[in-house]
Each structure stands twice: as structure tokens, then as C-alpha cells.
Amino acid sequence: MKKILISACMLGDKVRYDGGHHLIDHPVLKRWREEGRLVPICPEIAGGMEIPRPAAETQCKFPILITTQTGEDVTPQFLTGAEKTLEIAQRERVSCALMKAKSPSCGNQRIFDGNFSGKLVEGSGVAAAELMRNGIPVFNEKQLNELFAFVEDSERIPA
Template identity: 65%
Template sequence: MNKKNKILISACLLGCKVRYDGKDNLIDSNFIHRLQQQGRLVSVCPEQEGGLPTPRHPAEIQDKFPLRITDINGEDVTPQFLSGAEKTLEIAQREGCCCALLKSRSPSCGNLEIYDGNFTGSIKAGSGATADELMRNGFPVYNERQLDQLIEFIELLDGCEPNYGRRAS
């Protein structure tokens, strides 16, 4: 197997109970199962890499420039999120990952949208600390709602056309 074809993945998407509430975000996908069986997935939880415990208080991005992330009690957890982002980038580079599949809407992992910072469940366009760090360093980042795009990317990279469980159009 070509080392460059490894995929960084949020641990919660593989069923690890690392979410802020101690739960997971397991995705049931033939594509993900096959990649896992092939040893191509590199599991990581940026919040844990940054030193945050599980469970922990929910956190949301308050400001982007400069970045400020607080938990629901107002505690600034920006340093832990930045540290987790840096460590996750190091893991992706060390493991030779070609891209990342991260949890949508997370203040770490969200790649297209995040919670708006008011802890009301409202969403806004934006990306989390880890997704930003990976994208700044050239890693394509997908979320669990973009599996079809990830499948296409991996099939192009692998130079073949296996159907990894893509839904019929």
C-alpha cells in the first residue's frame, strides 16, 4: 500500500468516545470500513491532542482574528485547541496522509461551517482550528457529509475506480 494514500480521520467518526460529551459520531460507511481494513486511516482527536479531557464542556469559536475559543462557561480554551491543531498537523505529516476526514461543525474539525459562538446550536460559515491548520498546509479536508467527494478524491489518487459503497445517483 502506498503510504501517501493514508487519510487522517477524526477519532469520533470511527466510534471512539472522545466527543465533548463522552459520546462518538460513528459513521457507518463501506468506504470507511474498507479503508480501515486496509490500514489507511490515521485516527486523531485534536482536542485530546491539545490536552482537553473527555468529557469536557462544549466549546465554540468566539472570534477568528485573533482566534478565541471558549467553553460554555466562558473559559478560554484557545491554547488547547491551537496545540491540538499543531499536533494533528504533525501527525498528518509524519504519517504521510493525503487528506483528512474531520467532524463537521466542530470548533477543531469543522471545514465548512461551525457553531456561531452563542451555544444555541446555530451554524455559520467557517472552519475550526485544526481544519484551518491542515488546509493552510495543503491538506484537502472533508467532513462526514462529503463522503462522495472524498471517495472521488481517493479514487483519483489511487488511479483506479473501485466503488467503495458510493450511493447510486
């Protein structure tokens, strides 16, 4: 049975920057949780950030720079969180990840543009990018059907 890395906020853990969560109430995810297949992680907490914490956005990709709205550089915490996320994913031998869209850590397709204006740009958060660079597919909450199909397909193929 394959394991799936999941953003802890999607399991109802209050780990988001504002102390909230993004619980996804879906029967497949409930079943996977009961089966012990979900591996929760919050890369920002793993990187040493607190709850609550100021919102942060990616200012620059090369070199990477992530700051709060007041200009505090939180890049080191985000990079540490990404490294720890990858370590856990590899140790647990996850087949894929379900991570929070738009997050500077977890977003897999689009992230906020760095101006704290709510505008999105193409790109990935640092943890999601680290996973994908290492061959671990990342899905977001708008891609549940694709995630379910991927897991189902991967379980039909012998390891």
C-alpha cells in the same frame, strides 16, 4: 496506498466533548481501516482536553478565541491540538482528512457561531484550517462521495 486522517469519533472512539462518538458505518471506511489506511486523531484530546469536557465554540477568528459556555478560554488547547494534528498528518503523509462537521476543531466549512445557540456560520475549526493551510484537503461526513472520488483520483496519479 494513500492514508487518510480521520476524526477518531467517526471510528466510534468515545472522544467527543460529551463522551460520545459519531461512528460512520460505511463499507469503504471499513475497508480502509482494515487496510491500515486510516490515521485517527481527536485534536481536542491531542491538545490536552479531557472526556467529558464542556462544549466550546469559536468566539473570534482574529485573534482566535475559543471558550466554553461559562467563558473559560480553551484556545491554547485547541491550538496545541491543531499543531499536533498537522504534525501527525505530515508524518503519516496523508492525502486528505475526513473530519467532523461543525466542530470548533474539525469543522471544514461551517462552525457554531459562538453563542451556544446551535446557529452555524461559515468558517473552519482550528485543526481543519491548519490542515487546509498546509495543502491537505479536508472533507466532512456529508462529503463522503467527494472524499471517495478524491482518494480514487489521487491514487490514479503516480506520486
